[in-house]
Amino acid sequence: MAAAVAGAAGALLWWLWRTDRLHRTGDRRWREADAVRAGHLSLAEVDALSWQEFERYVAGLCRRDGCRDVVVTGGSGDLAADVTATLPDGRRLVVQCxxxxxxxYVPSGDMQKFLGTAWLHHRADVAVFAATCPFSRAALDLAADHRILAVHRDLLGLWNTGTPLTALLPLNGAGQGDAAHRRRWRETYGRR
Structure with missing residues (x-):
């Protein structure tokens, strides 16, 4: 009888511990998703993310902006499509992160690879290249010439703080600041 009571008490303790772990994990995931929805990460915190976490973060920004069917496809063999989704107006969105x-700087070679797959292979209606840094002049020119929204660091900051992706679409090729802005940026973030 004592063994049965001890066994039942042990099972109850294990069940309570396991339930607590599941709830804590669920709460942590909910808080992470809520931070993404609300854009609560600073750019410094975005810089601290891994590349996989950055892809999930961009997917969260897409969800926040009303995109449906958001899928993170990043990894080896993704053919330059890290996030796919459907915009609120029904257009197919493909994002390279x-x-x-x-x-x-994002080199033009990276933009060329994305350009080669976004429209033909992934059948994008809207193609977005999101980066945590600026784009080279050649990459930015390619993006503007081929209707790819280049979300460089400045535009990422706007998107991150609540500007919807659809409001950024007309800004393609804009930003990255004037010469004085870029000089201050290099002094702040330059190689150390």
């Missing part, structure tokens, strides 16, 4: 250090 690059989580580079703030002092780097």
């Amino acid at each position: 690059k989580h580079y250090a703030p002092h780097r």
